Amino acid sequence: MKLEQNQIWKQDDLYLRIVHWDRTFIVYKAMKDLATRQGTEQQVSKKEFCRLIKGAVLLTPAEAREAAGLEP
Template sequence: MKLAQGQIWKTSPEVHSHAGDAVYLRIVELERLSVTYKEMLAPNTKDGTHKETSKKIFCRLIKNAELLGGE
């Protein structure tokens, strides 16, 4: 799996969810060892929370996730 800026991932509720619902993660900035992403409840909204984590942890968040859009 190749991560790219602008990708939107729909998480698996078993791995990462909000009140049992899937969360959408959009990659905002991608660096060598870190990922800045926006966590949203809907894929087409601008409302969300910016978060930063390591690539390793981000890959754990998107385990069993579905790639919806992006480059």
Template sequence: MKIKLQQDQIWKQGELYFKITHWDRLYIVYKTMSDLKGRDGKETQLSKKEFCRLIKGAELLTPEQVRLGSGKGL
């Protein structure tokens, strides 16, 4: 299944959340967060290929899950 990366998407992998803060043709800037309530985190820039490897196996959160501040199982 193909999923297009878009700005403001939030991905959950384990206990970490990755929010795409800037999407560009060549690179992705994302913020790593430990929870969705605080929205604090560290911004990092990677190539699209590296970012896709980082989130391999991660879950894309729906807008409702983001609004509620949780992923599956929380």
């Protein structure tokens, strides 16, 4: 799987959006609600992020819009 900027992952009731990715680290934002986009940004290594999203689901752009309450 290839990690890319602006991907949104859903893990249980938490959404993780990749804000910035680099060769060595990832900055992601953890949010409870996609509509408000309020959350905390954290920087972790790629290895740590991959462990974090283990078992999570990558949302398609249409699924992300629907989860945010926007039109599909």
